[in-house]
Amino acid sequence: MSRAFDASVVGAGPNGLAAAVVLARAGLRVQVLERAATIGGGTRTAELTLPGFRHDICSAVHPMAMASGFFRRWGLEQRVEMIVPEVSYAHPVDGGTAGVAYRDLDRTVEGLGVDGATWRRMFGRLVELEDEISQFTLSPILQVPRHPGAVVEFGLRILAQGGPWWDAGLETREARALLAGVMAHAIRPMPSLSASAAGLTLAVHGHGRGWALPRGGSQSIADALAADLVAHGGVIETDSEVTDLGQLDADVALLDVTPRQLISIAGDRLPAGYRRRLERFRYGGGASKVDFALSGPVPWSVQELAASPTVHLGGDRADVARAEHDVARGRHSDDPFVLVVQPSVVDDTRAPAGQHSLWAYAHVPSGSTRDMTEVITAQIERFAPGFRELVLASHSFSADELEEHDPNYIGGDIASGAPSLTQLVARPVLSTDPWRTPAKGVYLASSSVPPGPSVHGMGGAYAARSALRHEFGITTLPALGPDRKATA
Template sequence: MPALRDVIVVGAGPNGLTAAVELARRGFSVELFEAADTVGGGARTREMTLPGFHHDPCSAAHPMGANSPAFRRMPLERHGLEWLHAPNALAHPFSDGTAAVLTRSVGQSAMSLGPRDAGAYRRLVEPFLGAGWEALCEDFLSLGLALDGRLPKAPLRLARFGLTGGQPASWIARRFRDERARGVFAGLAAHVGAPLGGVATGGVALMFALMAHAEGWPVAQGGSQAISDALAGYLRELGGVVHTGVEVRRLDELPPARAYVFDTSPWALARIAGLGRAYDGFRAGTSVFKIDYALDGPVPWTAPEARRATTVHLGPTYRVINDAVTRAVRGQAPTVPFLITTQPGVVDPARAPEGKQVFWAYGHVPGGWEGDATRVVEAQLERFAPGFRDLVLARAVSGPPQLAAYNPNYVDGDIASGAVTGLQLLIRPKLARVPYATAHPAVYLCSSASPPGPGVHGMSGHNAARAVWRRLRAEG
């Protein structure tokens, strides 16, 4: 009879890897199974355009990774992870050739928004920074365990954050008098791909801003694969076993174990574990249209501040940004997209041959959309970086069908593993005391479909692991 493992993890994205590490650290025997040939999920790096150009197919800049309580407690630097910080974490160019920035300095960031809004911005962010930031960040990213008895470390600060962050981004944007500040705040909120009038979208924007000031928006040296490889390396050091190239179709294909943790979509978990229609009420959301570029040199931004940032948002205004995400939610093709772009070569020139650059840009589109947005994406890039097209050596285009094929968790190309509109921003994947538990007593969900949601932070895995080890410890 095969030996009984303590835990089997299915899916080696950052959340699956983190769940495996957290359980192995507590002395449980852990085996991890991944269908792809490499670990990583949404945190991988590969050549997508030309030889020597190393692209991140999904996430590239990592504010949540640098601020993750789970990652901070692991010796990931010993396994090759190094965060690289640009002078500007984020740049947000405007049509006049200038740009607002977010840096580690609240004062510098506030002044870049313009004198009329600098004070309002400081009043918005400063109460949450300083000595209590790490406790607030952990409380925010662990809210999925609140109903299971986890007490917040900074309850008053968390409550204050909730009073502000629970508001729609559209409400908080009214604190600002000029378009610069409103545009920057809209760009932060639009990462979720939802209209800015949605509940708690203001909290998303505020948290991204706080992370920029606390730990920055770095890239991983060598690419996002370095995050996944460091987690896998630490797991192996702890005695965990990693299997790649193994697709799991049914629960009985796996070795016997006391618990099974899935870093998959909830629909895949239901299919594999025989849970029927348990997650039929959970909806997939919008997708993105992403282009990875091999460039013959740095992006020729008009705004000098953008040349010193790893992440650049192209809107530029609140109205344009809100219209872009609203069109995607309504199923309409993009016209003037809001673009999130990253240029790792600002701090990591080894990603490309000498003198060359890797660069990616994406805008939101409807889930499952099969159109081609290359023309409108590059028109927006040319608007803020004239001559951009002349630098393009090669491009790799990924719309919703390509993203869904790349990662089975991205149903219809939804990189958030479930819509983040309405209550699904807060309740994922269904209302439950322990959102990581399922109808099967030994099966748990730890993907981005569970709290705190999308991002390379590992906290969904950390939280799910906490639920698992509490149960296993109680069993003895």
């Protein structure tokens, strides 16, 4: 029976769109089906509060997009204006001081005082090896690393910060908090090797290619991917929920979903043993998100925070670790870690003139239904007295509502699967080709496969590469760079 398409991609998040672009660039007829009314998945942007205030619904800052081999080959910075701020992230502590991670390593070292030399020893060589480290962290874990020396150096730093000895070497609250805040992105108990690996990766990019924000919002990335796909013959259909593979008009399917949805959609096409392995896949802690429309800039107690698009809140290292342990045990912390992004300090398209948009989430137990607006407001007010008076409007997603908005966020897990050490190796199963399922022509192309969470498109690109090889006999990746056809 003749099919209208060579391949169908389910889900128009960054991984689904990346997979579709690779397939279309290889000359295949590609269809993308998205259940929501708009494309983007974790890269959607919308006016959630008031007209003129543009808020990123999930991801907001993109160090991994800048490091991604797929996006670099595709020419992300030629297609989307990526704003790279001077300050990558900052972390205030009580008492009116803060640790500040500038993109400039020397400036960071100077600002950390007595801990500056230790910070340089920790990151100086790793920043020089940023591309080699990216190649390792964004590759299949079972693949032999191309740069084993860089992997060894990176691994030693992970060990140094991944156990109970993690305070050794850093003397000040500011430096310890600065490192704890970036590790907390993993939503994992701390200290742990998985949190250490995630945090050090992000910190290296903070001093390397930077923590970039797309001008106009994260939607800009999704829109650019979609434009390239359509320019090469692809078709995108929104408001099209797929609940069974029989709905697809193609023999090859790439699914930007988690293992839970894969089981539901593929059904008996998956062997029982493989389904059982997928059922053992574990989801992590959740995020409860609040967006604010502000009448003016946040009145931070520490002046340097006014220039930092990303600010980590939650006190010193011990406070952050305690909050993350609470989440891991299924409890709401009384003093949660809060991640704040104030994009309008570098991007004037995010709010009306003189006003600001602010994006924030707190870590909460999986499936939490609690509205964290007041808790997040109080945490910001703690380090920015007077913040409350600036709020014109707010919009909140509980962890439970985040899953309702995007089924890939099981229980509010924005990583689509706990990034534990085990599940970074077996994601979702231990395999040299984890994107390819035992069901003929069915591939998993989401953050639930290597290299895991974040906006880098690599999970989709790897799935597309596997499908090209096994289903179409194409062993050479197509050219991905910008061309007249894609940018016209």
